[in-house]
Amino acid sequence: xxxxxxxxxxxxxxxxxxxxxxxxxxxxxxxxxxxxxxxxxxxxxxxxxxxxxxxxxxxxxxxxxxxxxxxxxxxxxxxxxxxxxxxxxxxxxxxxxxxxxxxxxxxxxxxxxxxxxxxxxxxxxxxxxxxxxxxxxxxxxxxxxxxxxxxxxxxxxxxxxxxxxxxxxxxxxxxxxxxxxxxxxxxxxxxxxxxxxxxxxxxxxxxxxxxxxxxxxxxxxxxxxxxx
Numbered sequence: 354x355x356x357x358x359x360x361x362x363x364x365x366x367x368x369x370x371x372x373x374x375x376x377x378x379x380x381x382x383x384x385x386x387x388x389x390x391x392x393x394x395x396x397x398x399x400x401x402x403x404x405x406x407x408x409x410x411x412x413x414x415x416x417x418x419x420x421x422x423x424x425x426x427x428x429x430x431x432x433x434x435x436x437x438x439x440x441x442x443x444x445x446x447x448x449x450x451x452x453x454x455x456x457x458x459x460x461x462x463x464x465x466x467x468x469x470x471x472x473x474x475x476x477x478x479x480x481x482x483x484x485x486x487x488x489x490x491x492x493x494x495x496x497x498x499x500x501x502x503x504x505x506x507x508x509x510x511x512x513x514x515x516x517x518x519x520x521x522x523x524x525x526x527x528x529x530x531x532x533x534x535x536x537x538x539x540x541x542x543x544x545x546x547x548x549x550x551x552x553x554x555x556x557x558x559x560x561x562x563x564x565x566x567x568x569x570x571x572x573x574x575x576x577x578x579x580x581x
Contacts, residue, residue, distance in 0.1 A: 354381035354561050358431030360424065361385045362414050362475055363441030365392035367539035368492060371549035372438055372556045377405030379557060384427040384434075386412035386419075386441070414441045414471030415463075420478040428482035436560040437479045438532075439472040439491040439514075444507050451505040461506040468510035473517050480525070488568055489529035490559055491518050494536075498572075519570035528568030532559050535575065 359376045363369040364385030376383040377400045385407065387393050393409040400407040408430045412419040427434050445451065445460035472491045479489070496504050497511035515531050522529040534552035559573045563581060567573065 354379035354435075354557070357381040357435040357561075358427060358433065359383050359436045359438065359560060360427050360434055360475075360479065361438040361440055362412075362423075362471070363387060364409075365389060365396050368534065368537055368549050368552045368556070369438075369440040370396065371553035372440065373400065373407070374405075375550070375553040375557050376560075377403070377407060379561070380405075381435075382406040382408070382431040384408045384410070384423070384431060386410050386414075386423050388413050414439075414475055415466045417474040417478065420471075420474040424475075424478045424482050433484035434479060434482045434487055435484050436488045436490065437475060437483075438556055438560065439475045439489075441471055441475075442468045442492070442510075446505075448507075449501070449503040451507070452503055453505040453509070456505045461509075464506040464510045465513065468507070469513035469517060472514050476517070476521050476529070483527060486565070487527050488560055488565070489518070489521055489527050490532050490556065490568075491515075491529075492534070492556075493518075493531045493572070494533055497531075515572070522568070522570030528565040529570060530559060530563070530568040531570075531572045532556050533572050533574045 359381045364373040365387040373385050390411045397407050397409045412423045493511045493514050496508045497515050518529050518531050534555050537552045558578050
């Protein structure tokens, strides 16, 4: 990824942070956002201290104008964008304890606006700034395809994320895919699952090494990486 420009939303925690670090280690210029300005400053200091190149911007993917400014910044600072990783997401409540029939309207709306509409806004605002061979990636999981009790709006939002990715793959010339790292040890899983760094390795593979013909709206998981 030497010299590439890669945008990662939600880059200060969990999979997002691990992805930012992995992309920077691969010598790409990583551009990331989050809502917490202090966390962004801490992340930038760490990446630069390790010799990486990073641009940070406080942004909320629920706001399409924030998404627009983020991608404009990425293009201004790094040139054409080579990959977009839509990672930002929220979960209201405790994982597995939010059955959909008890979900508040406010929680449902915010989850959909952040997780699903946020991917749409990020991809849509990236279009004017994408390199010809750019890749569009969004994080999701098996909960999007197989219902499990207690995951309410989050599961619905991830199913919508995958539909958004498929439609971008169908409607645009850029390869687009879902990245599914499986259960990852984050706040959402209560620390259970694989290390975020392993998930980040999958993201980097999808952004750099995966056959672009596989990025047709399909799901890329660790099995796909092993079999490549």
